[in-house]
Amino acid sequence: MSWTEAHVRRLFWRAGFGATPAEARGWAKRGRAATLDWVVDGPRGGARLRGPAPHLRGRRLDPADVWGDDVLWWVDRMIRTTYPLQEKLTLIWHDHFATAQQDTPLMLAQNRMLRRRALGSFRALLGDVTRDPAMQLFLSLADSTKDAPNENYARELMELFTLGSGYTERDVRAAARALTGFSSRYDHSGLVSIAYRPDQHDDGVKTLLGRRGRLGVDDVLDLVTAHRDHAPFLVAKLWSYFVATPPSAATVRGLSATYRRSGLQIKPLVRAILSHPALYANLDAPDLVKCPVVYLAGALRTTGTYLTQDYPTWMLHQMGQMPFDPPSVAGWDWRPAWMSSNAMCQRFALGNYVVTWGRPRVRRGSAPATLTPRQAFQRAWSAVGEPHVSTATRSTLEHLAKHFFDDLDPRWRDTAGWRGEALQATLRHLLLTCPESQLH
Amino acid sequence: MPRSIHKGCDDFRQTSAGARERWLTPRLTRRQALMGALGGGLTIWSQQTMPWARVLEAASAQAAGAPGVRVLVSVFLPGGCDLLDTLPPLGAYGQYADLRGAMKLDAPPALGATGLGIHPSLTEGTGGGVKGLFDAGKVGFLPGIDYANPDLSHFHSRHFWETGLVTERAAPGWLGRWLDHHGSRENPLQGLTLASTLSPVLATSSAPVAALESPTDVALDVWGVGGLQERQMLDAWARLAGAHARGAGPQSVHTAARLAKSVGDRLRPYAPRQDGSDPLAPPVPYPDGDTLGERLSRVAALVAQPLGVRLAAVDSDSQFDTHDDQPRDLGDGLRSASQSLAAFQADLEARGIADRVLTLVWSEFGRRPRANESSGTDHGAGGIAWVQGTHAASGILTDYPSLTDFDSDDNLKVTVDFRKVYCSLIEGWLGTDAAEVIPNAGAYGRLALVR
Numbered sequence: 066m067s068w069t070e071a072h073v074r075r076l077f078w079r080a081g082f083g084a085t086p087a088e089a090r091g092w093a094k095r096g097r098a099a100t101l102d103w104v105v106d107g108p109r110g111g112a113r114l115r116g117p118a119p120h121l122r123g124r125r126l127d128p129a130d131v132w133g134d135d136v137l138w139w140v141d142r143m144i145r146t147t148y149p150l151q152e153k154l155t156l157i158w159h160d161h162f163a164t165a166q167q168d169t170p171l172m173l174a175q176n177r178m179l180r181r182r183a184l185g186s187f188r189a190l191l192g193d194v195t196r197d198p199a200m201q202l203f204l205s206l207a208d209s210t211k212d213a214p215n216e217n218y219a220r221e222l223m224e225l226f227t228l229g230s231g232y233t234e235r236d237v238r239a240a241a242r243a244l245t246g247f248s249s250r251y252d253h254s255g256l257v258s259i260a261y262r263p264d265q266h267d268d269g270v271k272t273l274l275g276r277r278g279r280l281g282v283d284d285v286l287d288l289v290t291a292h293r294d295h296a297p298f299l300v301a302k303l304w305s306y307f308v309a310t311p312p313s314a315a316t317v318r319g320l321s322a323t324y325r326r327s328g329l330q331i332k333p334l335v336r337a338i339l340s341h342p343a344l345y346a347n348l349d350a351p352d353l354v355k356c357p358v359v360y361l362a363g364a365l366r367t368t369g370t371y372l373t374q375d376y377p378t379w380m381l382h383q384m385g386q387m388p389f390d391p392p393s394v395a396g397w398d399w400r401p402a403w404m405s406s407n408a409m410c411q412r413f414a415l416g417n418y419v420v421t422w423g424r425p426r427v428r429r430g431s432a433p434a435t436l437t438p439r440q441a442f443q444r445a446w447s448a449v450g451e452p453h454v455s456t457a458t459r460s461t462l463e464h465l466a467k468h469f470f471d472d473l474d475p476r477w478r479d480t481a482g483w484r485g486e487a488l489q490a491t492l493r494h495l496l497l498t499c500p501e502s503q504l505h
Numbered sequence: 506m507p508r509s510i511h512k513g514c515d516d517f518r519q520t521s522a523g524a525r526e527r528w529l530t531p532r533l534t535r536r537q538a539l540m541g542a543l544g545g546g547l548t549i550w551s552q553q554t555m556p557w558a559r560v561l562e563a564a565s566a567q568a569a570g571a572p573g574v575r576v577l578v579s580v581f582l583p584g585g586c587d588l589l590d591t592l593p594p595l596g597a598y599g600q601y602a603d604l605r606g607a608m609k610l611d612a613p614p615a616l617g618a619t620g621l622g623i624h625p626s627l628t629e630g631t632g633g634g635v636k637g638l639f640d641a642g643k644v645g646f647l648p649g650i651d652y653a654n655p656d657l658s659h660f661h662s663r664h665f666w667e668t669g670l671v672t673e674r675a676a677p678g679w680l681g682r683w684l685d686h687h688g689s690r691e692n693p694l695q696g697l698t699l700a701s702t703l704s705p706v707l708a709t710s711s712a713p714v715a716a717l718e719s720p721t722d723v724a725l726d727v728w729g730v731g732g733l734q735e736r737q738m739l740d741a742w743a744r745l746a747g748a749h750a751r752g753a754g755p756q757s758v759h760t761a762a763r764l765a766k767s768v769g770d771r772l773r774p775y776a777p778r779q780d781g782s783d784p785l786a787p788p789v790p791y792p793d794g795d796t797l798g799e800r801l802s803r804v805a806a807l808v809a810q811p812l813g814v815r816l817a818a819v820d821s822d823s824q825f826d827t828h829d830d831q832p833r834d835l836g837d838g839l840r841s842a843s844q845s846l847a848a849f850q851a852d853l854e855a856r857g858i859a860d861r862v863l864t865l866v867w868s869e870f871g872r873r874p875r876a877n878e879s880s881g882t883d884h885g886a887g888g889i890a891w892v893q894g895t896h897a898a899s900g901i902l903t904d905y906p907s908l909t910d911f912d913s914d915d916n917l918k919v920t921v922d923f924r925k926v927y928c929s930l931i932e933g934w935l936g937t938d939a940a941e942v943i944p945n946a947g948a949y950g951r952l953a954l955v956r
Binding site: 350352404408410413416458461462468469471484494501503504 | 725726727728729730732733734737738740741742744745746748750751752753754755757759761762764765
């Protein structure tokens with residue numbers, strides 16, 4: 066398989082938050098294997114954050130206590146991390162194990178756990194998620210006792226987290242009993258702890274997914290992940306985040322085998338998906354809609370823009386994907402559901418913020434009105450990180466550049482720098498927000 | 506902290522599981538069901554995606570099918586508005602002064618021959634503000650309103666008022682349930698929230714509803730680019746949006762890009778013009794820079810358009826949770842309410858639509874009769890609400906609570922259940938059976954709120 070800048074851009078967008086022009090050029094030269102290794106394994110020594118830490122008008126972020134700073138804290142990681150796949154998987158697990166409406170410190174602790182476990186063993190991730198305080202409170206696993214077992218977590222564990230099908234209502238009830246025993250303790254300042262109390266656990270005999278015994282918490286997690294429907298379920302789910310077309314039955318079988326052979330490790334499965342030819346189909350016509358978080362963080366990362374404003378918080382809310390606040394336990398509605406005229410109007414508006422405060426801002430005196438349409442386009446395209454642009458888009462924008470001065474006397478062109486700058490702002494805005502840039 | 510369990514009369518302990526599900530199942534209240542949002546200034550909640558053209562079509566069809574239809578407007582004063590300072594009892598002024606100490610109102614204007622006074626801020630605005638409306642027979646006050654065993658949590662109490670159900674469980678709003686029974690399946694503008702998100706009062710199970718902060722923010726706008734260049738930019742956008750797209754993702758993006766432009770174009774008649782003039786500009790003056798007034802002016806303007814608006818919900822921006830410095834904060838909040846509501850009434854009358862609009866002003870609870878140490882009052886029971894409009898019953902419509910006989914928590918004794926008011930409005934103004942919307946509706950009795 067050949068390996069071009071277009072391949073690198075596709076991989077970097079799907080596995081992370083886009084490629085800068087330097088990354089596209091550099092990794093195209095180093096080749097496919099080296100690029101995949103770097104993307105999947107991350108830099109030696111683990112993820113680091115590059116570039117300036119966010120300062121919002123001189124203020125440092127306070128993610129636990131200032132509304133919206135939790136979102137900015139995470140978006141900043143997406144912009145500056147040297148291991149984008151880890152942040153992407155953290156976002157994917159946040160959608161998969163969707164949790165909301167809990168205290169911010171609990172949500173941040175969950176977020177760190179998801180990041181730590183993002184590419185390791187799925188069973189270990191599931192174990193931590195099951196014991197995570199924010200999740201336990203969200204799905205009523207905390208204080209589900211032998212006298213009053215709550216089925217909420219047991220049901221979502223099988224329906225949304227591990228299986229999707231292949232279990233019965235009896236299994237839900239049995240799992241709920243086996244998962245009892247977690248007790249919360251509060252004092253005047255809030256939650257003190259959630260602890261497992263054997264005296265609150267139902268240690269009777271249950272039958273779950275065909276296994277009979279005095280099953281406990283880890284038995285449940287072992288049984289659901291060992292179930293034959295688990296691997297195909299997780300494979301199809303993870304695939305859908307990376308590739309627009311559904312996997313064939315043979316692909317699901319192959320990836321499931323990879324996943325099982327590795328002992329339910331996430332990284333080899335993700336590596337196999339990111340290496341799959343289907344991911345590189347239609348390089349000149351991207352077909353996967355960017356979710357709002359990836360659209361926003363990608364626009365900032367690929368243009369070299371660091372956080373100095375708080376607009377990402379409320380823009381993400383308006384575009385329909387507020388991190389730490391998914392709409393339900395099923396996560397966000399992905400794919401075409403991201404798109405509506407309202408969402409597009411908001412995505413269009415993002416252009417104003419990036420072009421006004423970001424690296425692509427138009428410096429005074431930088432864009433004389435005497436540039437040719439081609440030069441004007443080229444300058445705008447470079448300023449926004451050389452995104453993929455079709456020839457049709459390019460000619461539409463050059464046409465706009467050509468007629469942008471129609472109402473001015475040609476003799477004034479030398480002194481119409483202000484109009485040249487308005488053209489640059491318009492071209493950069495359209496390049497950042499046009500339909501093509503909503504896709505990756 | 507463990508959530509305090511409401512010990513009041515949970516309507517649902519008395520009913521079957523099936524009956525509970527009937528009242529509680531909220532579908533469109535889940536953000537998951539939020540779809541078909543249209544335009545930056547307008548969000549639609551619906552179970553079906555609705556192309557913009559169809560929304561306008563459905564709106565004008567509904568308006569044409571029922572011209573002159575009645576409209577109910579809900580105005581919420583958040584935080585728990587104090588009864589004693591809003592309508593000080595002149596007949597028991599000594600007791601009032603003892604309870605309120607230094608923060609008492611010194612010589613509140615009298616409210617006719619009712620034996621009650623009124624907060625001076627409520628005399629501000631067009632024609633003497635809310636007091637002027639009362640004097641003109643267009644306001645009926647409901648002192649002592651609340652429910653039995655009041656829950657003093659903002660969150661819980663607000664939820665009860667919003668849903669018309671005394672339960673902590675999620676449920677559609679009481680006006681949302683009315684739309685589920687009697688609204689259109691097609692027209693989201695029938696239930697209009699003047700805010701960027703849906704008011705819980707108007708959350709529905711199935712009927713489409715809409716939230717609108719301002720119809721002026723929907724244009725595709727590049728900052729600093731206007732005139733000919735803006736038109737050229739929009740033409741370029743239309744070409745980019747019209748490009749051929751293959752596959753579900755690209756098609757959804759291009760469709761949304763086209764729709765975003767057409768929504769901006771279609772709402773342009775309602776957007777401010779280049780010369781600064783505003784087509785929704787009210788025919789009467791509203792208070793300057795007051796958000797409540799601005800929202801009410803848009804309600805009046807949109808009710809006057811053929812859009813089929815039946816119900817509207819507006820929140821005051823003021824804070825009525827006056828734990829300290831009540832004289833200042835309550836004065837500010839009531840001034841904004843008085844000026845905005847008086848302007849709203851004048852606006853409706855100037856547009857000739859006043860006879861079909863009734864407004865309910867409410868707050869989630871009242872406040873403790875005895876002042877605290879910070880010139881404020883703590884959460885209490887027995888609050889204040891009122892109905893306003895040319896068809897509103899006027900006067901003092903409920904018993905004023907005693908200032909000597911408090912409940913066991915030293916709060917005012919509740920004299921009227923808010924669900925009695927809801928049932929009376931549903932039957933007296935909207936003209937439908939209250940039992941469809943309020944469980945156990947027969948138990949609350951009725952008030953004559955409409956004339």
